[in-house]
Amino acid sequence: MNKTYKLAVSAVMAFAITACGSDSLDEPPKAALSEEQVTTAENLDSLVTAAYSYLGNDHYTAPMYLWPTGNLRAGDAHKGGNGAADIFAYHALSLYEPLVADGESFPPDFIDLNNKKWVRDYTGISRVNAALQVMNDVDESVYPEKAARIGELRFIRGIFYFDLKIHYKRIPWVDETMTPEAVKATSNMDLSDQALWDKIAEDFRFGVENLPAPEDKGELGRADRDAARAYLAKTLLYQAYVQNDEHQVVDINTDKLEEVVGLVDDIETSGYYGLVDDYAKNFLYEFENSRESVFAIQRSRDDGTPDGRGSWPTALNTPMAGGFGCCGFHVPTENFVNAFKTDANGLPLFDTFNDANYDAQADMVDPRLDHTVGMQDKPFKYDDDLIVENANAWARNPATYGNFISMKELEHPDCDCRIENGPFTVFSLNTVLVRYADVLLWKAEALIELGREDEALPIINRIRTRALNSTDRLGSYSVYNIGTYDAFADQDEARQALRWERRLELGLEGHRFFDLVRWGVAKETIDAYLEVEETRKEYLQDAAFTAGKHEYMPIPQQQINLSGGLYEQLPGY
Numbered sequence: 001m002n003k004t005y006k007l008a009v010s011a012v013m014a015f016a017i018t019a020c021g022s023d024s025l026d027e028p029p030k031a032a033l034s035e036e037q038v039t040t041a042e043n044l045d046s047l048v049t050a051a052y053s054y055l056g057n058d059h060y061t062a063p064m065y066l067w068p069t070g071n072l073r074a075g076d077a078h079k080g081g082n083g084a085a086d087i088f089a090y091h092a093l094s095l096y097e098p099l100v101a102d103g104e105s106f107p108p109d110f111i112d113l114n115n116k117k118w119v120r121d122y123t124g125i126s127r128v129n130a131a132l133q134v135m136n137d138v139d140e141s142v143y144p145e146k147a148a149r150i151g152e153l154r155f156i157r158g159i160f161y162f163d164l165k166i167h168y169k170r171i172p173w174v175d176e177t178m179t180p181e182a183v184k185a186t187s188n189m190d191l192s193d194q195a196l197w198d199k200i201a202e203d204f205r206f207g208v209e210n211l212p213a214p215e216d217k218g219e220l221g222r223a224d225r226d227a228a229r230a231y232l233a234k235t236l237l238y239q240a241y242v243q244n245d246e247h248q249v250v251d252i253n254t255d256k257l258e259e260v261v262g263l264v265d266d267i268e269t270s271g272y273y274g275l276v277d278d279y280a281k282n283f284l285y286e287f288e289n290s291r292e293s294v295f296a297i298q299r300s301r302d303d304g305t306p307d308g309r310g311s312w313p314t315a316l317n318t319p320m321a322g323g324f325g326c327c328g329f330h331v332p333t334e335n336f337v338n339a340f341k342t343d344a345n346g347l348p349l350f351d352t353f354n355d356a357n358y359d360a361q362a363d364m365v366d367p368r369l370d371h372t373v374g375m376q377d378k379p380f381k382y383d384d385d386l387i388v389e390n391a392n393a394w395a396r397n398p399a400t401y402g403n404f405i406s407m408k409e410l411e412h413p414d415c416d417c418r419i420e421n422g423p424f425t426v427f428s429l430n431t432v433l434v435r436y437a438d439v440l441l442w443k444a445e446a447l448i449e450l451g452r453e454d455e456a457l458p459i460i461n462r463i464r465t466r467a468l469n470s471t472d473r474l475g476s477y478s479v480y481n482i483g484t485y486d487a488f489a490d491q492d493e494a495r496q497a498l499r500w501e502r503r504l505e506l507g508l509e510g511h512r513f514f515d516l517v518r519w520g521v522a523k524e525t526i527d528a529y530l531e532v533e534e535t536r537k538e539y540l541q542d543a544a545f546t547a548g549k550h551e552y553m554p555i556p557q558q559q560i561n562l563s564g565g566l567y568e569q570l571p572g573y
Contacts, residue, residue, distance in 0.1 A: 021037040047131035053514035054124040062120040063313030066510030074512035075529035078401040080331040089113040101557040115556035128157040151210035155223040158203035161295035197239035203233035214272035221298040233263040246548035250521030257446040264443035279470035284418040297431040308424035319394040323413030326423040328396025342371035348484025364481035374405030382473040393510040523547040
């Protein structure tokens with residue numbers, strides 16, 4: 001796409017304004033930009049664009065599409081690839097116990113991907129803070145867009161901090177008001193768990209108050225008031241589940257949940273965002289930036305850059321056949337596939353879903369399975385001429401990981417959104433960070449935890465009805481049967497339905513593990529998964545999840561060393 005060409009070029013210009021290499025610090029400058037030059041409207045806009053740009057500067061080694069940390073750790077996907085040594089850091093995510101603070105000890109690459117994730121997020125925050133330092137001193141009469149642009153910058157900073165928070169829990173807070181000396185003196189333990197959530201919420205609150213309505217934002221890809229409302233609702237939902245130092249949920253803050261409901265109500269009232277009519281449209285290039293995409297990283301090709309700004313976070317995930325050739329990562333588990341099975345009423349088999357593996361000829365399933373997972377004798381990305389006739393040939397290491405294919409993040413091999421780089425295939429398919437269905441399910445979750453499960457019922461049924469009506473592209477390769485709930489007997493039943501719905505509706509989109517930690521059920525869910533899955537996949541026999549430890553990634557040892565020991569490690573590591 002060419003939609004981000006000007007933005008990408010501007011990002012390079014803006015980064016040149018603010019960046020310098022460490023090797024040149026002692027050399028006298030050959031030239032300098034005056035304050036008047038830096039603070040022109042064009043350059044100020046470029047600073048904002050540079051911050052947006054860094055959201056899309058991710059890679060499969062440090063992705064914003066959270067398939068490694070969100071799906072591998074949740075039991076929804078295996079690492080895939082060519083065995084344990086093929087990115088061992090991601091193998092460790094599936095086994096839990098091998099995770100250590102010093103990721104440079106992982107063979108054969110000896111590269112600390114955990115530290116890379118930390119550095120990437122804080123580099124994005126640094127871009128935002130540098131832009132805010134300039135922006136805050138500009139007079140609004142000279143730059144009328146000042147408040148909105150600051151709103152965008154703080155929105156982006158909030159995204160980076162949210163990502164850090166759900167991965168590491170205790171992180172140092174650094175903003176544009178701090179001197180270099182203050183930054184060096186800041187510890188990851190200075191702010192409590194709840195205080196950090198407050199800080200992140202403040203950034204999104206500023207966006208709610210200062211960003212334009214969605215219809216007035218102008219360019220696609222920019223943040224707007226409802227996107228800020230959505231991220232604020234998400235932040236408050238996580239914050240509502242109060243954790244102790246052992247990561248156990250010890251309280252639920254109902255005031256936060258009430259605010260979540262109100263924020264989603266405001267988004268619904270606005271009417272700009274909504275569900276698309278066919279579930280498939282969320283995962284097809286030609287329908288991106290639909291009304292269901294509340295906020296997305298804008299990907300592009302043919303934009304003047306050498307390789308385009310494609311979906312590098314998923315470059316490893318294309319299959320070995322079907323017109324691709326590399327690299328077979330992100331393989332759905334049998335447990336995940338089995339979760340889509342339904343009973344005669346079209347409802348989930350909550351207690352028996354995993355007793356036997358899915359049989360496509362006999363088992364009734366939720367149609368969202370075939371939008372999400374490619375498998376034997378079914379079409380890839382809705383193409384009847386591209387049937388997975390030999391699934392083992394599509395897989396890199398079927399003996400270890402199986403031969404399922406995660407499809408949502410992939411496109412048809414003939415898509416004009418395809419970008420080639422050596423053996424890797426990426427696409428200019430946007431990375432959606434917030435989808436409207438997710439927003440609705442936040443509201444349903446909050447309502448259930450508030451004891452208002454009757455109000456959550458129509459929300460869950462609305463999403464299931466959309467799934468029911470999303471079979472036109474699927475053909476007749478499965479036995480589809482999905483129904484709606486008549487009523488919930490009690491809060492526990494509603495909670496179970498909601499949590500199941502999130503797993504299916506948002507399957508393999510990178511949310512699952514963080515949901516489990518938020519609800520305080522990671523240990524019990526993963527233990528139940530491993531009890532059966534280790535009998536199906538031998539490599540999992542060494543897996544063990546430790547409560548009070550593996551809910552979060554370790555603080556990278558490199559960061560503790562660089563802080564001079566000021567940063568503290570999380571329990572258990």
